[in-house]
Each structure stands twice: as C-alpha cells, then as structure tokens.
Amino acid sequence: MPDPISADSVSALMPALRGVLREAADLALPFFRQGDHTSARVWSKAGGSPVTEADVAVDTFLKIRLSELVPQAAWLSEETADDHARIGRDLVWIVDPIDGTRAFLSGHPDWSIAVALLSAGEPLIGFVHAPICGKAYEAVRGQGATCNGQPIRVSAQAELPGARVTGPKPMFDRLERGVSRTGAQPDFTMIERIPSLALRLARVAEGAIDLGLITANARDWDLAGADLVLREAGGSVRDREGRMPVYNRPEPVHGELVAVTDALRAQALSAWQTGG
Structure with missing residues (x-):
C-alpha cells in the first residue's frame, strides 16, 4: 500500500x-x-x-x-x-x-x-x-x-561473544546460556539497564550498545519511534521467532523482544532460543 x-x-x-x-x-x-x-x-x-x-x-x-x-x-x-x-x-x-x-x-x-x-x-x-x-x-x-x-549507525561488532548488552538479568542469563551451549565464552559486557525503553533502542542505533533486551508487556508507545530510528541505523527489534513488531493492533502489547544490529541478529536469536 x-x-x-x-x-x-x-x-x-x-x-x-x-x-x-x-x-x-x-x-x-x-x-x-x-x-x-x-x-x-x-x-x-x-x-x-x-x-x-x-x-x-x-x-x-x-x-x-x-x-x-x-x-x-x-x-x-x-x-x-x-x-x-x-x-x-x-x-x-x-x-x-x-x-x-x-x-x-x-x-x-x-x-x-x-x-x-x-x-x-x-x-x-x-x-x-x-x-x-x-x-x-x-x-x-x-x-x-x-x-x-x-548520521548514526549501529556498532560494527560482528560476534556475539564480547558484545555490550543491556536489559533485565533473566534475559541476559538466558542469552549467556545460549552462547555457552555452543562452546563459546559469552564474555558479555553488561551495561546498566536504561530506564527509558525508547532510549535503550536509540543507544543500540547509535552504536553505544550492541544488544538491548526487552521484557514482555512493552507497548507500542515504548517502541515505535525508537524502532524506526534503529531500523534506519542498521538494526531492528525482533521477537524470539525473528518477527518484527506489528503496531496499532487492538491490544498494543508485545512479548519479549530484542533490539539488535543486523550483523548480530542471527547469532542473538539462536542464542536466545537455545538458552531456554
């Protein structure tokens, strides 16, 4: 359309x-x-x-x-x-x-x-x-x-081990488990959680963070503006199946999500799924 x-x-x-x-x-x-x-x-x-x-x-x-x-x-x-x-x-x-x-x-x-x-x-x-x-x-x-x-662009980090990650600890732990099960050492740098979800996504967009984890129950208003900033900077917001958010539904509520660079997306989704 x-x-x-x-x-x-x-x-x-x-x-x-x-x-x-x-x-x-x-x-x-x-x-x-x-x-x-x-x-x-x-x-x-x-x-x-x-x-x-x-x-x-x-x-x-x-x-x-x-x-x-x-x-x-x-x-x-x-x-x-x-x-x-x-x-x-x-x-x-x-x-x-x-x-x-x-x-x-x-x-x-x-x-x-x-x-x-x-x-x-x-x-x-x-x-x-x-x-x-x-x-x-x-x-x-x-x-x-x-x-x-x-102009801003996401980071050039090409491997999930060593990435800078922010978000809730249970999701962080799950991501670590997923990487460890591949035989690699996660070696993540844990960044202090950012209270504004929109700002969390924006910092992935500007390359200050490589991966942002998002708990369930985020709303459209938390995500939509920052989601576009991230997309245009070389990243995206995804659910565990790799789907992008759908906006303006009758209930504008989302499940767990990850904000990630395009270069790390496949690795991050695989580790997230494998980690439990």
Missing part, C-alpha cells in the same frame, strides 16, 4: 516536528530535578504504575500540536484513553509523553519523549528526544537516522 502522505509532505513536516518536541521538553523540564525527587504531583494509574503532572501536560500539548500538523492521523498514547477508531487508519500518531516516568520522578537522566507517525501500519517518522542527555534522535523511513542532526 502506498504511503497516504507524500515524501514532500514528510520533509515539510520535519522542522515543525522538531520544534514541537523541543517545546514538549520545555514543558517537562521545570518538573525534573536531577538526583532528586520531581517537583511534579505524582499518582498511580490502574495497575500501579506512576504518572506525573508532567506526563499529562506533555501528552495534552502533543495531542493538540501533532493533531494540528496531521489532522487526519488517529492517536494512541500512554496517557490518553484508547480510542479503537484508530484501528485500520492509514495514519496514526503513537506517543509516550515521558518514557521512563520512574526515572523522571526519581531524578535519573535517562528518560525521553518518544513519538512515531505510523503510515500503512509501519513507522514512517520516529523521534526519541532525551533532553537531559542532550540527545535528539530522529528517522524518516528510507532516509537514515540521526542524532542531533548527525
């Missing part, structure tokens, strides 16, 4: 979108206190996960501004009640106003604002904006990925 939005229209959108992401960050930053608890009001959503007034303010702002830029697009966000009218729509905004809310409220710098525009079910535009880290990642399908305007 052809894109329902032209390449020229996408190019024309990008400067405005960059400005919107900067303004969204400016809304969140007054509530953030590095190394200290947020000044924002905090409460618990159904299920117990935290939300702050900064999440809600950024979500409201983005819904207004992004809907003005592409009024025909449907909407899916962590902080907005889901409207299943989005199902089957050609264009859909997928937004996490603050990815890594626990990091944000505790003063950890690794949180981000993640935005994707889906076209015909696939990410067409992706942004991961990490203001405390000073990093703005973006990608347009087929046009490569950048950080702060400079």
